[in-house]
Amino acid sequence: MKLIGPFSQLISLDNLPIRGAIADSQLSIITDGGIVTNNGVIEKIGNFQTLKHEFPNAEIDWIKDTKIVLPAMVDCHTHICFGGNRANDFAMRNAGKTYLEIATSGGGIWSSVQHTRNASDEELLQLLLQRIDKLLHLGCTTIEIKSGYGLNLDSELKMLRVIQKAKKLTKATLVPTCLSAHLKPKDFEGSSKEYLQYILDEILPAVQSEKLADRVDIFIEKSAFQPEESHYFLLKAKEMGFQITVHADQFTPGSSRIAVEVGALSADHLEATSNGDIDFLAQSNTVAVALPGASIGLGEPFSPARKILDANGILAIATDWNPGSAPMGNLIAEASILATYQKLSTAEVWAGITFRAAKALNLEDRGVLAKGKKADFVVYNTDNFQNILYQQGELRPSMVYIDGNRLD
Ligand code: NIG
Ligand code: FE
Numbered sequence: 558m559k560l561i562g563p564f565s566q567l568i569s570l571d572n573l574p575i576r577g578a579i580a581d582s583q584l585s586i587i588t589d590g591g592i593v594t595n596n597g598v599i600e601k602i603g604n605f606q607t608l609k610h611e612f613p614n615a616e617i618d619w620i621k622d623t624k625i626v627l628p629a630m631v632d633c634h635t636h637i638c639f640g641g642n643r644a645n646d647f648a649m650r651n652a653g654k655t656y657l658e659i660a661t662s663g664g665g666i667w668s669s670v671q672h673t674r675n676a677s678d679e680e681l682l683q684l685l686l687q688r689i690d691k692l693l694h695l696g697c698t699t700i701e702i703k704s705g706y707g708l709n710l711d712s713e714l715k716m717l718r719v720i721q722k723a724k725k726l727t728k729a730t731l732v733p734t735c736l737s738a739h740l741k742p743k744d745f746e747g748s749s750k751e752y753l754q755y756i757l758d759e760i761l762p763a764v765q766s767e768k769l770a771d772r773v774d775i776f777i778e779k780s781a782f783q784p785e786e787s788h789y790f791l792l793k794a795k796e797m798g799f800q801i802t803v804h805a806d807q808f809t810p811g812s813s814r815i816a817v818e819v820g821a822l823s824a825d826h827l828e829a830t831s832n833g834d835i836d837f838l839a840q841s842n843t844v845a846v847a848l849p850g851a852s853i854g855l856g857e858p859f860s861p862a863r864k865i866l867d868a869n870g871i872l873a874i875a876t877d878w879n880p881g882s883a884p885m886g887n888l889i890a891e892a893s894i895l896a897t898y899q900k901l902s903t904a905e906v907w908a909g910i911t912f913r914a915a916k917a918l919n920l921e922d923r924g925v926l927a928k929g930k931k932a933d934f935v936v937y938n939t940d941n942f943q944n945i946l947y948q949q950g951e952l953r954p955s956m957v958y959i960d961g962n963r964l965d
Pocket of ligand 1: 636665666669776804807851877879880881882883
């Protein structure tokens with residue numbers, strides 16, 4: 558048993574709704590707070606002195622100076638397993654070059670595929686671990702990671718095996734997702750429909766038998782996979798027992814509807830979702846995931862987060878960290894920028910990067926500070942939790958706890 562504190566502000570995010578708008582007045586702030594943990598799980602939160610009397614045998618982890626504590630963040634959408642770098646894509650895009658010009662000069666997703674295929678397992682693992690470490694120190698202790706830069710049996714399995722290896726070497730919780738349906742690779746001889754069938758016949762059975770991932774993603778878009786073939790693919794993947802998530806409505810509308818129809822855990826992107834589809838999504842249990850890093854990286858509109866919340870949807874926010882569209886990988890910076898454009902309350906942002914993001918990963922055991930939840934939290938050296946979003950990513954956690962233990 559361990560008692561951690563005292564914290565000048567403890568924001569538990571407990572008892573907030575899983576869906577819809579949240580006013581900041583709904584946030585409860587415990588001053589002089591403490592957290593009792595037992596075997597990595599929260600036993601109780603409350604006033605530090607009261608807890609000290611209630612748990613006299615607890616070992617005390619003293620918190621010095623003025624510090625505040627919140628649940629650790631969940632980044633529910635990343636592509637951080639990749640080789641190479643696409644800084645030149647970014648520069649060319651900003652200099653006005655078209656998607657086609659960038660692709661023909663050797664950029665785009667295909668360039669990341671080639672670098673990832675050519676990287677050794679060890680190189681890929683080291684790059685992945687560095688990025689996990691960055692996210693961890695920014696306060697994200699649960700990280701979803703997609704394949705999707707291999708795009709053939711060997712290289713997709715290589716990526717997913719590297720993610721499994723990383724799991725053993727990090728304290729973060731890693732959630733792997735098979736995104737073999739990111740794009741039809743240039744060297745696949747056949748139609749995109751045939752490529753999806755190849756994933757169903759060859760890749761997913763191997764992923765399943767090696768227990769490499771239990772989630773499947775697809776990029777539904779004019780330039781990637783079309784609605785009808787995607788719908789069929791997702792139903793088949795679901796029949797095999799996979800949980801579903803979708804890259805939906807990034808540039809053209811329509812695919813978030815498919816995500817809802819197949820019962821996806823989440824529909825991510827949504828920059829182009831129509832008003833009718835916002836309502837359809839918001840009435841479902843599919844989590845709407847906004848990816849402001851992709852809007853910032855591409856200079857595209859932000860996802861309609863405000864409308865989704867006002868329509869009573871479940872809104873999460875994630876980085877989409879990847880070498881192309883979203884190179885930043887700083888969840889707080891991106892979420893606070895989204896908040897300024899979309900007019901999100903502080904409570905809505907924190908819900909979106911903690912327990913609502915955990916729901917997108919089907920994880921019920923984290924994202925709030927409450928009895929029985931995983932003892933993962935972030936501590937900031939400041940006197941007011943509002944300073945975190947206010948400083949737009951510049952205020953970094955001074956400590957991160959995983960399973961009740963301080964990370965080095
Ligand atoms: O989520 N939209 C498709 N896929 C990624 C981009 C991947 C890349 O550019 O490498 C995304 O933005
Ligand atoms: Fe993505």
